[in-house]
Amino acid sequence: MPLRQVVTGQGDAHCSSSRALTDSAEKFMKILVTGSSGFIGARLCQAWSNRGAEVVGTYGSSPSLVPSGVARVALDVKDPVAVTTAVGQCRPDVVIHCAAFASLQGCEDDHQEAEACNRDGSRHVASAAKQVGAAMIYLSTDLVFDGSRGWYVDAETPQPACRYGATKYEGEKAVLAECPEACILRLSWVYGTSANEHRCSAECMIDTLGRGRRVTLFTDEFRTPVLVDDVVGIVEAVALARVAGTFHVSGPRRISRYEFGLLCTKAFALSEESIVPASGSTTASLRPKDCSLVFSSRLRQLPCECRDPAEGLSYMASSRRRAKQD
Numbered sequence: 001m002p003l004r005q006v007v008t009g010q011g012d013a014h015c016s017s018s019r020a021l022t023d024s025a026e027k028f029m030k031i032l033v034t035g036s037s038g039f040i041g042a043r044l045c046q047a048w049s050n051r052g053a054e055v056v057g058t059y060g061s062s063p064s065l066v067p068s069g070v071a072r073v074a075l076d077v078k079d080p081v082a083v084t085t086a087v088g089q090c091r092p093d094v095v096i097h098c099a100a101f102a103s104l105q106g107c108e109d110d111h112q113e114a115e116a117c118n119r120d121g122s123r124h125v126a127s128a129a130k131q132v133g134a135a136m137i138y139l140s141t142d143l144v145f146d147g148s149r150g151w152y153v154d155a156e157t158p159q160p161a162c163r164y165g166a167t168k169y170e171g172e173k174a175v176l177a178e179c180p181e182a183c184i185l186r187l188s189w190v191y192g193t194s195a196n197e198h199r200c201s202a203e204c205m206i207d208t209l210g211r212g213r214r215v216t217l218f219t220d221e222f223r224t225p226v227l228v229d230d231v232v233g234i235v236e237a238v239a240l241a242r243v244a245g246t247f248h249v250s251g252p253r254r255i256s257r258y259e260f261g262l263l264c265t266k267a268f269a270l271s272e273e274s275i276v277p278a279s280g281s282t283t284a285s286l287r288p289k290d291c292s293l294v295f296s297s298r299l300r301q302l303p304c305e306c307r308d309p310a311e312g313l314s315y316m317a318s319s320r321r322r323a324k325q326d
């Protein structure tokens, strides 16, 4: 499948052709990643840097978590002037907006900060990207849905049940208002190996189990987990193809947190008995019950894949073993 294939998304989505790339230009691309000190942002920076692209990574408060080889820039996305200045000075070909106030409880406790960062910050980033003619990619979330039904498709209208999901959805709308040709990727729960200490919840769980401790996981909270390496591949593919629209990025299996935990014990040779099943419905959980996403049929046309969690976890375990041997 050619990398430069053009794919259009739902509604009025279209492909930006103003700064179309050639095969050889890929190496000379300039990428700006907001939230490059975070779990996904750091992995994206590493991947683009390894491809030979020039990468500028912005961070909020943790410069040391931005991967080496990446030009670091301090940037609070809530500050519109700072965002315009940073993007204007960098003049990237592609902006990948990962920065977010991503704590569910934090967003409930400080709604104003959540709106300022996730909605207004996203608007500032999209507006700045538009001004320099850069392609805009925004990472959104499965939590824009209320989780009452599951298996949501790209075209479904979000109905967020938590403030994090609501402000991320507001962010989607703000991005599209500024930049109608933006690409919005709604990610399912992402797991995998982090590039820094900003570890994902699956890694934390695996480490806890590895220390011989027990972990309690919900049997009635469902997601379609996706490996971070597959997210990285999809972001690369949409950036190169200049895909526009709103798309769901998810693994192929709808699975409870508990079942995911059991798969982790298999992949990492840990004790199954350490996983304690529990029902989320008995707790005052903020987490929607079933936010499973159907992987976008339009993204299937690109050269990218999302692995089953059993395969993804086994890949994660073998990469970890290799890293320890090196």
Ligand SMILES: NC(=O)c1ccc[n+]([C@@H]2O[C@H](COP(=O)([O-])OP(=O)(O)OC[C@H]3O[C@@H](n4cnc5c(N)ncnc54)[C@H](OP(=O)(O)O)[C@@H]3O)[C@@H](O)[C@H]2O)c1
Pocket (backbone or CB within 6 Å): 034, 035, 036, 037, 038, 039, 040, 041, 058, 059, 060, 061, 062, 063, 075, 076, 077, 078, 097, 098, 099, 100, 101, 102, 117, 121, 139, 140, 141, 142, 168, 186, 187, 188, 189, 190, 191, 198, 200
């Ligand atoms: N991880 C998942 O399972 C998942 C699932 C669905 C969607 N997503 C979305 O994917 C994106 C990346 O997620 P992640 O897991 O990598 O998040 P993360 O690890 O929590 O990282 C968040 C990043 O945002 C930065 N940040 C926070 N507030 C900021 C501000 N006001 N200005 C500038 N930067 C700020 C942080 O910088 P410092 O740490 O330097 O302060 C950090 O680099 C987010 O948009 C999230 O909504 C993630």
